[in-house]
Amino acid sequence: MKKKWLIPVFASFMIFTSPLIDAEAATPQELVSTAKQYIGVPYAWGGTTSSGFDCSGFTQKVFADLGYQLNRTSAGQFAQGTAVSKQHLQIGDLVFFNTSGQGVSHVGIYIGNNQFINASSSKGVSIASLDNSYWKNRYVGAKRVIDFSKQQASEVKNASVDLGFYASRGKVALRLAEGLGLDTSDTNSPFIDVKSTDYVAGAATALNKLRIFEGNEQGKFNPNSPITRAQMAKVLTVAFNLKPTGKNTVQFRDVDQNHWAYDYITILAQHGITIGKGNGLYGPNDYVTLTQLETFIQRAVSK
Template sequence: MTYTLMVLISDVWVDVLPKSNNVSWTSSADTLSVELTFDSLSDIVEGTHIMLKIDDKMTFTGIVVRKVKKKLSYSYACYDWAFYLNKNETIIQFNKVTADVAIKQLCTQFGIKCNCVKISYIVQDTAETTVLSTSSSTSNTTSSSSLVAVAKKYLGVKYLWGGTTPSGFDCSGFTQYVFKQLKINISRTTYTQVKEGTYVAKANLQAGDLVFFGSVSLPHHVAMYIGGGNVIQAPHTGDVVKITPLKYFSDYATARRINVATTTAKAATKTVAVATTGAYAGGYANGLYKDWINAYARQNGYNPNLIAGIIEVESSFDCNSKNASGHVGLGQFDYTSAKEVGLINSSGDHRTDPRLSIQAICQLLTVKYKATGTLKKAIMTYGENTNSYYNKVVAATPGHDVGAVTSGKTGTVTATKSTTETTITTNISKIYKDMTLSAIIDDILNNATLEKGTKYIKEMISDILYIRVQAEYKIFPKFMLNEDLIVNSSIENMKNTVIATGSDDKSTKILATVSDPINIKIYGGLQEVLTLDLAYDIAHANNVATNFLKLNNKIFHDAPLSITVIEGAEEIRANRFIGLIIESMGLNGWYNIKSCANVLVNGQCKSSITLEW
């Protein structure tokens, strides 16, 4: 990566990096500003415009705020344009305006540009499918037996973390190696193997199936089922590959079946590109979740429009939907079916997670299809098991064509970030007095977060203030770990009871109380009292209290991450999500950057990041 540190001197941009060192920049989820500090031989006047670029991409732009003169050099502290939001106080009144309008009105008073945006990732899927000649056939029984026979050859081989050969195996290295001996390629890690093949219920396990332990989203171990209630596994350091009864495992999560019958066929195969047909283009809920619907439907061999139709019938695209029978989420999963497809596991109840729910809808539909033999019966048994339910799904399916089941398609999937203007419909009616602009915006966004159950944040990029959902901004840097990761967990900030009160100058009364009795029994009572305006009705207060509970009724985790950045350093800052797969620490997913400190050392960017989830 190339770096430039540009200073505006007499209307000319000058690179002062060759005369500077100790360049670092920091950001935190708790503060809006990004701070840049450096030492230099150059004498720069306070208030001078300055910018840092990495690979000609803007990383920081702002002004010199503090200057320290030393004997032979100068030290500088610079802040981005959020400096003005943090320093200016004002008095302003809002009367029943939406949150986005309120923030824009506030910013306009001080000449600050503001955009309320939705960030999305456009999925480009170059799908592929494997075409077999009609003469290719190998029985699943024979292939499964072959897998077990190969696996047993390595009984007694020592466990070796990271091992992928008979010199030593770790758990996923062992399963990958066994499949490879039969010319079946599966991925390397537990976290990726759990996404391969098709879901198998525990009661339907067959020899050769992969079984996973921990949770569906974060499995910590994989083994191979060999029949008779037993698995073969590479267990842990100090042990060897051995056969173990499955009943000895207390944290069984799920199982996957790799299609060994077609994969091991002797006839010639070829891979060809296929057209993406039946793509769900949106329509319901303004196209909400369409990328996930398209991706998971194709992966499982369904017309994406069918999955959209099921979601519309079940929940009208409301991921928090819950009916009187306790069915929850986009796919209206009850407790039993949610456990079956891994939506409820040791890490919690994920039925309101839209991505996981869409994936689970496809998985459960596959289970129903295999049990009934036809797509129509699969759709019927997904719901009420009636023709009436099937007809409702057909009517709700865009184009009214549920399509047919095809082989799942794989291929290259890339994501391109795009932003679109959006609104935050939370109404704001309040007088703000003697508060900074930044604090006022924080209060407005906190109200929106509690009403919507989705965390909103502010971020200054160049001279524009952006308002967005926290989890929407994902970054994809390339980096190397500098040291082992540690993960901290705490219940210090957990809240399992929330009381919403209303108050004015004369009185205070309780409007709503929500709690989690199970969590209280485990951790004890941890209570929060929210003070709302008496104008809040009971339903509104209950919604606010419920959303606060949803956001805070959990064990909080954080992890310091020390990395050397190879590419993408300009994107690393607080309140953005970074994707990680670190098998040894059970990390597999997207994690929010709580804070980060970046420093240039000998032309390399070193980052100290704190993640939170």
């Protein structure tokens, strides 16, 4: 099976000029919440960190937090992605302005309702309106580097059981059983909190037989509980019988060699099933989102 996603970001020094780029997919909600966490950070010429941003430093940081690589300057970012008309803007599109009189010199991120978030020289990271006369008169155009709406659509389409933001253990079991092509006809669950009539009974039973899901000390499966990215790494490694490849791979700053899931996460990265969340982080204690689950499963199945 061939991969259906575009080129992932494997290292922070790689610069992409292809129309669209993809990592462990983020939703529009994740994009907006990630950007808004920096509201109030002051403007700093040349700034690229939370101690101070310039406009393109801010957009680059937000996208990096989600695992996407943007060029450094507003002009460089304007060269990425595909052009989008103003009436068709979507959350996550980059919006560009001519504030210097010499072409593209400012960039922000569209967040819906005709608003965008940006690092302005007067207010720092803040939300502004495209209807504001200042920005309206200086608007140049927009580019779509990542189509976040597709991630949201994929999330809803595949969330036949759990429509929440995070993937439940039950949802993971269903997708794993499907991805592995398991026989789920036996619903005589070994877990005390999964009845034979429950939606997850067949998948949970099949995965238990393979010792992929064994339950906790009380014999519970906890189908409605979320699963962390560290736990997901172990489940995927065991489920798909992944072995170390010996390849040099991404080293995540938040997973040292003493972490219980270090080997699982390393193996996952060696096989290209994870590339992290960006900025050198894996997020072992973060809960797996539905969109991330789909990305993990698709990449594992394609191996």
